[in-house]
Amino acid sequence: MSLTGSYTRALGLLASVLFVLSCASSPQPGAQEPKVGAEAEASVDPLPSWNDTATKAQILDFVRAVTDPDDPAFVERAERVATFDNDGTLWVEQPVYAEMAFALHRVRDLARVHPEWKNQEPFRAVIEGDNEALLATGRHGLLEIVMASHTGMSATLFDTIVTEWVRDARHPKFEKPYTELAYQPQLELLRYLEANGFKTFIVSGGSVEFMRTFTEQVYDIPPERVVGSSIETRYEMQGGKPSLLRLPEISFVDDKVGKPVGIYRHIGRRPILAFGNSDGDFEMLQWTTVGSGGARLGLLLRHDDAEREYEYDRKSSVGRLDRALDAAGQSGWIVVSMKNDWKTVFSEK
């Protein structure tokens, strides 16, 4: 695909977009309180950070059914594939995707060796923090930022640059490394599924090479179980050593209709459980649950907790949840309320 041809897909790459969304939305009053301890779970609770709500009961029931050889819903171990979106499902995505924060930081960093950027959009806007002008550059500007920050170096160098950023960056609201903003209930769910013979995968619109630098450390999910967007690379010898050069061309956008395609390419099995949080996950949940026969579970995390995290859905430009929310009822997808279903949001450590 040519650079020109990439523009359309680039919009998909970083979803509906980004850029400091400083909306401090007000919490919805009157939301349901968690139903605590309606029925005590078995001796050891595998999901201690989940409140004892109907949501938790449905998850436990599903796992019990598909792992019980005497249950009609039983699923062979090899077929127990569970896919999780990353941004907004496994860790915080507001006020801007971590990867976008990285890209903007990288552009400011590179500006030192690109004096011409001072007079060149979208770079001038990034350097001067002129968000209005930045937004005005649209898809074209976004693509230029992604390419400037993500390509033109070796795979090894990119890995180092991302690793250092992930180590040093702090989230603007929580003032912690992003890696400490993974959701504790989801970490428990991943381990609980794995303990029940599931293979867990991340299937995200973010770029696979960005995510892999932290997924093993943060989620205990190794690189080969991460599916994401990617750019083209070229293998070549440089000074007698082999190298993979990252090229300014997008090769795959793992978002929306791209998610089932990415799952087919990379995982090769249809999931029986999928967990997302935005319209970018609509097709992944559809592919997982619709018309497949057998027990299937689709889950959507709803960010309705302005106090402990954020509150946003239909109107957000980051992690918009609109179409998928409308479809949830008819499709039997469980809408997980961060406010009511989660006892804890982040790890206490």
Add this chain to the structure above:
Amino acid sequence: MSLTGSYTRALGLLASVLFVLSCASSPQPGAQEPKVGAEAEASVDPLPSWNDTATKAQILDFVRAVTDPDDPAFVERAERVATFDNDGTLWVEQPVYAEMAFALHRVRDLARVHPEWKNQEPFRAVIEGDNEALLATGRHGLLEIVMASHTGMSATLFDTIVTEWVRDARHPKFEKPYTELAYQPQLELLRYLEANGFKTFIVSGGSVEFMRTFTEQVYDIPPERVVGSSIETRYEMQGGKPSLLRLPEISFVDDKVGKPVGIYRHIGRRPILAFGNSDGDFEMLQWTTVGSGGARLGLLLRHDDAEREYEYDRKSSVGRLDRALDAAGQSGWIVVSMKNDWKTVFSEK
């Protein structure tokens, strides 16, 4: 990528090509006899189908070193990635790649609903078994055969078609299903590596969707640990059910310089052991062993056993081993002799 743009890559897809190579090459006299039992291995031999040659000793030494925390060559468990080519490395590739045999069979099958093919190359040549005319159609003809046999159906249907072919097809020389022509010594090596904390992957020029139908059954390698060539797919709803439609466009060619790229995309770690058998594996072995620091092992299987399997290398159009053979000495790659290093070729069952 457009259909037109695919021609060049299609040549790569099925490597240097195919088509009944009925060369009965004569065995090389004077080849080394296996050195048996020079040193008895520990109580239980993990590789009983390998003769006790220097090759076997080198493999055992390598695995012992990288798994010993006190050895300077020690490699953390997570980094123990081993990649294996498929055709000619894990199973028979002569006289024609199994996937090409499938493609030709499928074209003959489809001819019933394509009466116009009787007068249309390359289809006429396939139907009538006119190999000379078939070869004359070159890359263009090859691509048409691949597209006609591999695309234009749903992912689910393709899986069914391949599964049935793999079940029913018989190898022309051995008169057995291809799935019984996996190499016993390699199955032992896969298990031995896994028992020592390695993750094993297939990295092959064959298409990933073709291989996945049998890799778990034959090699005990699950779909997500198979990297291969692939075509574009489109997600869409058909009659209220989600479907993945296989399109006549190649999306990735996992051969030659494509292998390190495929490894980067899919596995996300540089292998410490790579096993191939042809020039298509050159870059994979180079990427694995050159300039990476630390203990690395590159292996090339040499088909020098006309009696038990086949004998071919520099002149073969299927699985040509020429450039990689020349590079082996300088690169420290081990050339495994099927004739001398393997006690058994196929499983006895």
